Amino acid sequence: MASSATLLREQIQAALSSRCEAAFLIEKKAAEETLSSVVEEIPRGALTEIAGPASSGRTSLLYSLLATASSGQEFCALLDTGDTFDPESAAAAGVRLSQVLWVRCGGNAEHALKAADMLAQGGGFGLVAIDLGDTSENVVRRIPLAAWFRLRHAVENTRTALVVMAQQIHAHSCSALKIELSRSRALWRGQLPGCLLNGLEATARCIRNHRAQERSFTISR
Numbered sequence: 001m002a003s004s005a006t007l008l009r010e011q012i013q014a015a016l017s018s019r020c021e022a023a024f025l026i027e028k029k030a031a032e033e034t035l036s037s038v039v040e041e042i043p044r045g046a047l048t049e050i051a052g053p054a055s056s057g058r059t060s061l062l063y064s065l066l067a068t069a070s071s072g073q074e075f076c077a078l079l080d081t082g083d084t085f086d087p088e089s090a091a092a093a094g095v096r097l098s099q100v101l102w103v104r105c106g107g108n109a110e111h112a113l114k115a116a117d118m119l120a121q122g123g124g125f126g127l128v129a130i131d132l133g134d135t136s137e138n139v140v141r142r143i144p145l146a147a148w149f150r151l152r153h154a155v156e157n158t159r160t161a162l163v164v165m166a167q168q169i170h171a172h173s174c175s176a177l178k179i180e181l182s183r184s185r186a187l188w189r190g191q192l193p194g195c196l197l198n199g200l201e202a203t204a205r206c207i208r209n210h211r212a213q214e215r216s217f218t219i220s221r
Contacts, residue, residue, distance in 0.1 A: 035127060035161040038064050038217045039204035042161045043176050044126075047152045050165045052181030057202035057217065058133050058165055060093070061181070065127060065163065067094035074126025077101040077119045079112040082134035101125075109135050113147050120154035120162060128155070132166040140166050148174035178207040184216060 034041035042048050042065065052058050067090075069076050076099060078085060083104050087097055101119075105112040109132060116130050132140055148171040155162045164171065169178050184201040204215050 033159060035065065036068050037061065039179060039215050040177065040206040040208075040213075042163065044159045044161045045155055045157055046176035047148070047155065047162045047164065047171060047174055048177040048179065049169050049171050049175045050163060050179045050181065051167060051169045052202075053167060053183075054133075055200065056181040056183050057200070057204070058181060059089075060202075061179075061204075061217075062129060062131065062163075062165055063090050063093035063095055065129065065161075066090060066100060067096075069127040069161075070096035070099035072126070073099070075099050075101065075124055076127040076129070077103065077116070077125050079103050079105060079116050079119075079128070079130040081105045081109050081112040081130065081132050082107060084131065084134050107135070109139050109143065113143065113151065116162070117150055117154050120151065120158070120160055123158065123160075125160050127161045127163065129163045129165065132164065135166070137167055140168070140170055143170065145172075145174070148172075176208065180205040180207070 033044050035044060036042075038061065050058060050061060066076050066078065071094060078100060080102060083106065085102060085104075087102070090100075091097055103112075103115050103119075105115070112130050112132070116128055119125060120128050151162060151164075152171075152174045164175075169175075169180065182203050182205075184203050187199045187201055188195040190196055202217055204217060206213050206215065
């Protein structure tokens with residue numbers, strides 16, 4: 001795996017050319033820094049889990065994280081397990097697509113985790129996100145605990161924020177932060193009978209060091 005990570009780093013350096021040095025400078029900054037989000041500060045150098053059913057704000061939160069990191073000139077990697085990433089919607093949410101490496105995994109969760117491990121070890125990314133949101137829960141449950149430990153170890157002492165999105169929490173003790181999402185209510189514009197859906201209000205239950213806090217945020221339509 002180490003040789004694969006070294007090869008990947010060399011390939012990234014060749015592809016980024018003059019921008020490579022700036023990309024890898026983030027490795028020299030303090031690992032305890034965080035990445036801002038609409039619900040909670042996402043720790044760098046650690047694994048964060050974001051879980052919730054469909055229409056709970058998962059995609060909106062993912063796009064906001066990509067937008068925050070990419071707008072700060074950081075490179076991001078998105079491991080798209082279910083091939084559900086919509087570049088047009090992401091760009092509308094403020095994501096700089098030129099800063100995002102989009103890896104389509106064709107429904108293979110194992111490939112997504114292996115690619116995330118290699119990218120995290122290769123370095124140079126401010127955010128590495130694994131989207132398992134549309135992957136069957138039976139498949140996600142079969143991911144061994146050792147795989148989560150490898151991912152956590154891969155980003156330790158780096159400035160990379162590693163984020164995994166799924167329907168339920170699975171990494172347990174391997175994650176420094178857990179965010180459980182649920183939809184609260186629909187937000188409407190206008191008056192009946194001609195009111196329009198304006199967005200959704202979601203609740204995020206953030207668990208860090210066994211302490212939970214709840215926060216609300218809006219999903220715009």
